[in-house]
Amino acid sequence: MSENVLEIHDVKKHFNVGNKQVVKSVDGISFSIKKGETLGIVGESGSGKSTIGRTIVGLYEATAGKVVFEGKEISQLDRKEKREFNRKMQMIFQDPHASLNPRMRVGEIIAEGIDAYGLAKGKAKQERVFQLLERVGLHPDHATRFPHEFSGGQRQRIGIARALAVQPSFIVADEPISALDVSIQAQVVNLLEDLQKEEDLTYLFIAHDLAMVKHISDRIGVMYLGKMMELAESQTLFQEPLHPYTNALLSAIPVSAPKLRGTRERIVLGGDPPSPINPPSGCPFRTRCPSTMERCAVVMPEWKEVKKDHWVACHLY
């Protein structure tokens, strides 16, 4: 568990939106993920959590900074290495309705990656597809059906089978359960946990549902407006949050039982998150922060390790 599979160093991803305006979706983020670990990323809409996931997978090219996977920087890979990287790094998408080709049969969808990498042919390929379907809790007969014949939860299982087909070692799951019903969410989360153990996978789990992220992650990173605010082990983050934003975010989670009503002291954040096109100077959270200081408007606080494995970017520490 000690070796870092993925390291990202000061990664930035900026989008040009015309009128000479630039959206800094991800603005200088660094973290690393150990083998077999699950790192959860939480943040509100517009925080850049999906962008960081897509940058890591290579769907976006980073504007600046380095993404290092298994010791190699991904922008420096040659064609052969890049192909291998694409196999090892897979993604599960949020919307199970939009991420499967409606004109392809489920078997074809899953076999596409197997074909592309020549992992199996003919009967062996067929067997592999059946095996994958069973592994994710579907029936081999389902291979000949089309995606529209399945419910949301089943489709998400197909998406997982497709990701597993090429025997990846790292999976980026971008809000894999937020489009599903409560009772189905638990099915998919349990499946992801089982697969992690059996296949020795490493996960980057992106979500906005804090309770679910806490459940599945070993460590959690909190993002706000393109910056990482805090990163710590999940227990620590929930019990001793340091950053005022993390504090406010945790206090906003509804209680889990009516008898606990009113026990959680709510920190109400004034206003809305600022526009990412025109973020505030210094720390992006300072406009809503209850403990803002003069210094916050001047410089973005440094990203530092305050306690062991507990990173935070805030002038308070």
Place this chain on the structure above:
Amino acid sequence: MSRLLEVNDLKVSFRTYGGEIQAVRGVSFYIDEGETLAIVGESGCGKSVTAQAVMGMVPVPHGKVKNGQILFGDRDITKLSKKKLQQIRGSEIGMIFQDPMTSLNPTMKIGTQIREGILKHQKLSKNEAKEKALELLRLVGISDVEKRYSQYPHEFSGGMRQRVVIAIALACDPKLIIADEPTTALDVTIQAQILDLLKDIQKKRNSSIILITHDLGVVAEVADRVAVMYAGVVVESGTVDEIFENPKHPYTLGLLKSVPNLDSPDKERLIPIDGSPPDLFAPPTGCPFAARCPFAMEVCVMHMPDKETFSDHHYAKCWLNDNRAIKVEEMITAGSEQLV
């Protein structure tokens, strides 16, 4: 507290190319003045259609209220003419929709949209209506109201738009507010703000709220009573404490067990409900949950259970509560499931 709304044995069906789909199959509930009732259930359980029926907004010609009464005061909403319904909608019942991005007209100024309902239902001049609209904007926590009044929806963020939608729903001081997943499209911190706002308004105006949601956290936070819907039927109903502390239907229990508990220190494995909800083109004759229920018995597949009452408010429709059924505890010791 006096009774504000009572729904009796409501049935709503939709005609589709695939045949008739029975979305709501005999739903009964009531709501008193000043109370918050949460209707909980998963997609397709009929919770939104129930709300539409209460507003008299079941889409025609495909949808049809097949049976039942919706008593609002002494009027039956299912029997009212279009004109009478329009008088009630907006003035006596206000509606808050899920998606603040699509429930406002993008080509109309915010102020005009709020004023619209006021002008229609109340005898006020345009200027008086504007004053009232500004007051509503202040009430829902929007600052700089004069400027905001003449802005368009795209100039508002999601949370701000939802506040505007709430302002429109409140415009004519409705006695009943129906909120269909009011916070689902919003971020957690904004969700907390909107829930606080709803609670606050309810306290100030003594209005009743029917809150439709799938999020048990939201329910735990704001509801007084809960009705749990599954496959077009209310399977359990009771006060919020009864539902969370002492659920009597395996589906309710399943829902509670399938979300991670943030307030518990240990990491427990989630207990999902296996399978998926039944097809409502041909709903099962017995209990609709039987196919997914870890405690299902023979009788469950054959007959729909009757209501079993546990207290003034608490009832469930499950054969396990029948005194002839063996106790769940015994089943667990017999090793059938480790659900509890």
